[in-house]
Amino acid sequence: MIFSKWLTPRRVDLLLGVAVTVAAVTGLTSWAVGTGWARWVTVIHALAGLSLLALAPAKLRGSVRTGLKRRRVTRWLSMLLGALVTATVVIGVLHATGLWHGVGYWSALWTHVLLAALLAPLVVWHIVSRPGRPRVTDLDRRTLVGGGVAVAAAGIAYGIQQLAVGDNRRFTGSHEIASFNPSEMPTTMWLNDRSPRVPASDWALTVAGNPVALEALHEKTRPLEADLDCTGGWWSRQSWDVVPLAELMPRLDRPTLEVTSLTGYSRLFPARDAANLYLAVGYNGEPLRRGHGAPVRLVAPGRRGFWWVKWVSQVEAINRPWWLQLPFPLE
Structure with missing residues (x-):
């Protein structure tokens, strides 16, 4: 790119650090x-990655060509x-465009997330080990212009990507599969969860x-898309x-609902959301399949799949704040 001729290595590292x-x-x-x-948030994530x-x-x-000439272990870490x-960015693009969905149970998005997690310690090492670390004075006009050009290029690429993908994606980046066809809907588990x-x-x-x-639940059901x-x-x-949970729990005098699976997996929700759980x-019109949470599961519209607790065995109102839980469960 044109701006690569006047962005110093330190400025480039600063922009890369911000983007990462x-x-x-x-x-x-x-x-x-x-x-x-x-x-x-998803759009910003795409722009940062691109x-x-x-x-x-x-x-x-600015850096790689010089670094490759050095004979030391850090050269291999840099490579x-x-x-x-x-790989992280490319696989993210492949997932976003639908060109690669993954292999078997292991999806392209999970591969993207795993690679990003492996990146974290290497990025910290790279920043700490640099002899010339970015300074406040590096935030000058050239750096801002260079960053602006990079974001503009990313925006163009993102626009082309959106046009190519079409409208089968949600704003989260997920691709549509088997709508109104539950027999073809994937069966997935969260980490170590197992179907009872x-x-x-x-x-x-x-x-x-x-x-x-x-039987009492079956008699009270209504359809909900x-x-x-x-x-x-x-x-x-x-x-x-x-x-609706609000029908089963009409009087809630505690701030939090805990929904627990027979496997021990559980999530906490604000009690005020009972009408939307x-x-x-x-x-x-057909019973749930075991892999989809039979005989009873939670449906939590507007939340990601790991909030939709499967094989529900217990729902309780508790005093613990709903936000006092890991954002991603480790069970």
Whole structure:
């Protein structure tokens, strides 16, 4: 790029550092949140990632060629860092455009996230080990113009990408799969979660300390169209057969709802959201499949898939603040 001729290595490192930081923060936020305002977070994440590619020529000219001439271990670490950055961005683009969805259970988006996690310690090492670290004085007109050009180039690439992909993506970047066709909807688990093998006839469900028969749930259900947006990079719209939690828990005197799976997996929700949280026993007029949470699962519109607790065995109102939990469960 033209600006690579007058951006010093220190200025390039500064811009790369900003782009990597913004990409990491917005990437985690976009991955965790499924509400409408996250659309802009996802756009910023895409621009930050594509800016890394736009700045690559300047980095190659200013630092890489010199570094490759040095005979030391750090040269290989620098090469690994560069390769991981490139792979992370490229796989992110492949996921966003739908050119590669992954291999089997392991999705392209999960690969993107894993590579980004591996990048974190290398980025810290790269910043700390540099003899000439970025300074406040590097934030001059040339740096700002160079950053602006990189973002503009990223914006053009992002626009082309959006036109190529079409409208089958949600604002989270997920691709549509098997809407209103539950038999084709993917079966996924969160980390170490495992599908329990308990027949519906032996299932025990308690809500606010009271046992609830599955037959009673079936009698109260109504259809609700909602999008399940998985952190694996896909979304699917189904007509769920649901009962609102607000009907099952009409009096809530505690601030938080805890929804627990038979596997031990659980998530906390604000009690004020009870009217927008549902227990589902089927979809599109047929019972849930075991891999999709049968006999009863949570439907949480506007939240990512890991909030939709499967194989629900207990719903309780508790005093613990709902936000006092890990943003991404580790079970």
